[in-house]
Amino acid sequence: MALDNAKSNGFKFVGTRPDRPDGVDKVTGRAKFGADMTAPGMLHGAILRSPHAHARINKIDTSAAEAMKGVKAVVTRKDFATDVHFESGLNGETWNVLENVMAGEKVLYDGHALAAVAATSALIARDAIKLVRVDYDLLDHVTDVDKAMEKDAPVIREGAADKSVPDGFHPNVVRYHESGHGDVDEGFSKADLVIEDSFKTEATHQGYIEPHACLGSLGNDGKGDLWCTTQGHWYAQKMCAALLNLETSQLRVTASEIGGGFGGKTTVFIEPVALALSRKANKPVKIVMSRSEVFRSTGPTSSTSMDVKIGMKKDGTITAASGVFRLQGGAFPGAPAEFTAMCAFAPYALENVRQIGYDVMANRPKQAAYRAPGSPMAAFAVESVIDDLCKALGLDPIEVRLKNASHKGTKASFGPRFEDIGLIETLEAAKAHDHYSTPLKDGQGRGISCGFWFNHGGETAVSLALSEDGTAQISVGTPDIGGSRASMALMAAEELGIPYEHIRCTIADTATLGYNEISHGSRVTYASGLATIKAAKDVVHKLCKRAAQKWDIPEDAVKWEDGCAVPSGANAGDFDPLPLHKITANMGATGGPIVGHFEATPEGAGVSFATHIVDAEVDHATGKTKIVRYTVVQDAGKAIHPTYVEGQYQGGAAQGIGWALNEEYIYGDDGRLQNAGFLDYRIPLASDLPMIDTVIVEVANPGHPYGVRGVGETSICPPLAAIANAVSAAAGIRMKQLPMSPPRIVAALKSLKDG
Amino acid sequence: MNNIHVRTKVNGDEVDFLCDPRETLLDCLRDKLHLTGSKEGCGTGDCGACSVVLEGRLVCACLVLGVEVEGQTVDTVEGIAQGQDLHPLQEKFIKYAALQCGICTPGILMATKNLLERNPNPTETEVRYWLAGNLCRCTGYDKIIRAIMDTAADMREAG
Known part of the structure; x- marks a missing residue:
């Protein structure tokens, strides 16, 4: 039931499109965004960051910085709470955040903070930070997920693994997830065709245009105020209080307007540092990150390595599916391996399904949530294999997905039974859409993918x-x-x-x-x-x-x-x-x-599904891909302001296009990030994209009075896979690694030519 | 302290400020003149959030030094509306929901206004390439492009 009349279902205001109040x-x-606030007597903070991927800190000498004219305070780890203790896995998340905000005994990645200065101007603070002397012992490092799991890989932190990890794994494997039902071996034996393949995706950054910024004021009476750009100011309040040994209620936090977050502003980085400097200097302190700091030190998403195996009958019925998903989440536990595993096969009603997820540490920044964390990568691997099965068996990709689609009452691959869901409705709407029946031009390929997210x-x-x-x-x-x-x-x-x-x-x-x-x-x-x-x-x-x-x-x-x-x-x-x-x-x-x-605490969030259709054109000489047409079909439950729902659909698709084609964290052999700027980390430009068509499907969520489901995240679940399927069709070879940047496509085409 | 005295005209008003020779025009607009509408997204001229018009020319304020604008004319997002009346582009950006978070909006408005003054009848491709220096992470540009094309048509009609 596609949205055709905003004022249907008896609503007077809901479903209309008024101007936004702001x-x-x-x-x-x-x-007023994060960096737009000032206070009388305000100082400016700057942070010293590690140039090394992995090193022991022998000594930090701040005396020259402290002596500089205009410098009012210098802080290191000793200026933060001492009663926050290390624990395994996510049990010690407060310690993990503290260790990430300000390094303790070791620096764990290129960009890791280890000292900060407050001074009377931003220029003085920047000059002063260069005077902080650090004596390091360099350690071996690892940035690749598969290498981080190998026997001889450098250990990031002993004891970080929690009890979920089976015996015999490297200490960098810190959490383990396994779920599913049925008997996959029996299922595979019933299939007419089984395809098993491996896939990799690189870490991408949320890429919000507004860098992290805050203005903190904290007195020696333990009372403070914090202004910051954040997705969650109560979390910032709680976490800053814990990291600075304050009473939570004595710290008042005000959220500025936020210039994009996409999951990346769900934690704290500079906020506790500004407050620590303020407490020491007894003046308000403002810190604004540079773009390079944002890339080097704030959360990108996980990089992944994945193996997926799916069995299908000649009529398109999936008999069994299994997957192993390894997620690299930086130098701390928390990569969303369980979400990747749980989302992987959720669109399909399967008798036999098994998924395994590994949370793996490496010498990279602590990953942060990025729009449906973990789900887009899983869809890339799973939907690529389904696409290959459809091609090999001569089946229509939408018909196959409809045949296997999860529906109300399906036992989900991750456990519970689905309530009312709209996957079939999105597939039917995609099938009926003019885009799906429009013939392709020479050199173009079309890709389809479904995607799933839980919502919260x-x-x-x-x-x-x-x-x-x-x-x-x-x-x-x-x-x-x-x-x-x-x-x-x-x-x-x-x-x-x-x-x-x-x-x-x-x-x-x-x-x-x-x-x-x-x-x-x-x-x-x-x-x-x-x-x-x-x-x-x-x-x-x-x-x-x-x-x-x-x-x-x-x-x-x-x-x-x-x-x-x-x-x-x-x-x-x-x-x-x-x-x-x-x-x-x-x-x-x-x-x-x-x-x-x-x-x-409302607990009736409704899961949601989407189906995307993409047409891509590949230049075989240069490897450049052009997205020529894109259609998003997604179940919103109920669209309260349809224009902003469309905006979420379009934004998710655009970010997916960037992730699929260009965006990646590139590390050198020295473990340093080589592309910490928007020139070399290339997010989609207006000139890269076509218009992005949207279809809003409405299958009401029974857990909300008007039927609302979340819409922000599901929109980024299908694009990686849909684009990979389109590009693979246009290039004539299956692309198994993201991003499908021009050099990778040229290499794939060459391997095809060379046989 | 080797601050330099700079006299300039911003949004039609004569103003002056003292700045360090290392400070950018963006630093001066935001920190000295308190015009925080221009945003710093990168500081390296890649994102366009600080787009302003200097002597009629569209520039990234983060790539111009404060001392360079001595005796020159600078226009910023704060000067687009005339009194209480929004510019047609501002009206259409709201109507089309051509912004989600809004951090790129000042830069995109400045860039687009400058485009339409040069070319009142741009094609969609011309708009997309003109805006290739203005990053938006939220919208996928679709509604931005539609708002601009519609504004341009209206402004042509209004003469």
């Missing part, structure tokens, strides 16, 4: 207060990363029955609301949306109560209709509708302020 701020330069709920608090004039202000705790204020205001308008323009949505600071989990897991429109609806319902209940008091009738004899309290039936009495603004006009005298709340 639009004017963002087109005039008025919006999480701790959420929202409050909604009415003003005397009948307008409303919503306070939400999830930073607006792509237009979510508009969605919140639409949902509140729907419940309250007042115009969208009469609602202002503010991202509240940590002192204003209860804990809100990070804006991640595609959770904002789902969870903060649900919370907004429930807070508005709470307000409506209170408004009805005031009307009941005024009319002197029972509360349950009043209902809310189109922005007014009305008697619930003929027996309730004969009263004129009482509009919201007439109730709020004298609310002070009728019981006081009217405020609605929601504080809970």
Whole structure:
């Protein structure tokens, strides 16, 4: 059921496309992002970063930097909490973050922070940091995932592996996941054709255009304020407090406007450092990362090495599937190996399926979430093999996917049974789309892929207060990363029955609301949306109560209709509708302020699926790929503001195009990152891309009052595979490594020619 | 301290500031004149978030030194709207949802305004190549291009 009428299903506001409330701020330069804040007496911080991939720190001599004119404070690891302890796996995540924020005994990757300076100007801070002398003992390093698992690989950190890892693995293998059901060997024996292949993907960066930036102020009384660009300011509050030995509530964190995150701003890097410097200097300290620091020191996604085996009958039925997924997550545990494994075969209803994931450490920056962490790589491997099976058996790729598609009641490859899901609907819409039936030109190839992501709920608090004039202000705790204020205001308008323009949505600071989990897991429109609806319902209940008091009738004899309290039936009495603004006009005298709340952990996030169609053209002489047509079909559950849903679909596809064709972390033999800038780490430009067509499918999520599913992440799950299938078709050879950059394509074509 | 006194005209106003010879025009706009609409995404001229117009020419403010603008004219995103009236490009960017996070928007608006002043009737390909120096990570450029093509058509009609 493709979206054809925004105002279907009885909604008045939901499904319309009004201007975003913060639009004017963002087109005039008025919006304040991370680096746009200043404070009186402010100092500027700069951070010293390791030029080595792996080294023991013998001594850090800060005396020359401290002596420099204008320098007010220098910090190293000893200025951070000493009661945070190392534990295995993710049990010691606070220690992992601390160790990443400021190195202890060793530097673990090129870019690892190990000292910081605060000075009266940014130029002085930058000069002073060069005066910090460090005595290192260089150690062997490893940056490749397969090599990091080999017997003789350098050990990043003994004891980092948790109990999930079976005996016999290298200490760099720190977590292990295995799941599935049925008997894959028996399944493979029933197949007419079994294909097994291996795939690799390189680490890519989230590539947000706004570098990390913050302004911290912390006194020796333990009270502080922090302004930062983040996807989750309550997490920043909690983590900074832990790393600096503060009481959490004494640190107030305000989220700036955020210039992109995509998962990369879900943790802290410079924030605890600015606060540590501020505490020492007793002045506010601002730190802004350079682009090179962003690439070298903040989370890229994992690189992977994967083996996938799938058996298929001549009619397209998949009899069994298995996969091994090795994820390199930098010098700390946390690569999303379990997500990669769990998402790999989720689109398909399989009797026999088994998946294994390895979380592997190497001398690279600590990976951070990147849009559906782990899922796009799995889809690349799995959907490539399915594509080869379809070709070998002469089957249509959409028909095969429809034949095996997961549906309501399917036991998912990762365990539970699916509730209402929209995979079949996306495949049907893709099949019916003009794109799928348009003939290709010479030299072009077409690729199809499905993709899956879980989506998430999480701790959420929202409050909604009415003003005397009948307008409303919503306070939400999830930073607006792509237009979510508009969605919140639409949902509140729907419940309250007042115009969208009469609602202002503010991202509240940590002192204003209860804990809100990070804006991640595609959770904002789902969870903060649900919370907004429930807070508005709470307000409506209170408004009805005031009307009941005024009319002197029972509360349950009043209902809310189109922005007014009305008697619930003929027996309730004969009263004129009482509009919201007439109730709020004298609310002070009728019981006081009217405020609605929601504080809970919604757990009804609905999983989502997408199907993408891509046409690619490969220049056989240069290896350059051009994407000539792209269509995204995805289940949104319910599109609250369809234009912004389309935007998420297009943005996910564009990032996928970059990942598939050009983006990669390139390390030299010395373990140093060789392309820490936008010139050499090439994200897609306007001139690289075609228009990106979108189809919004709506299969309601039963866990949300309006049926919303998250939309931000699923859009990046199919592109790597869909583009690989298109490029492989156009090149005439299966591409098994990402990115499919021109040199790799030229090499593949040469190997084909050379036989 | 070897600060240099620079006199310049920004968005039509005569202004002056003291700056270190190493500071870029972007540093000076943001830190000395408090015009934080121009953004630093890379500092190396690769992302275009700091695009401003210097003497009629589109430049990355991170690649120009503050001292270079002595006696020259600089236009920034803060000067696009006329009083309360938004420029048609600003209106259309909001209407088309041509921004998600908004960090690249000031640079893209400056670049596009400069394009339309040179070429009121660009093809889609011309717009895409003109904007090849302005990175956007959120949108995939689709809605940006549509907003620009529609604005250009409106402005041609309005003469």
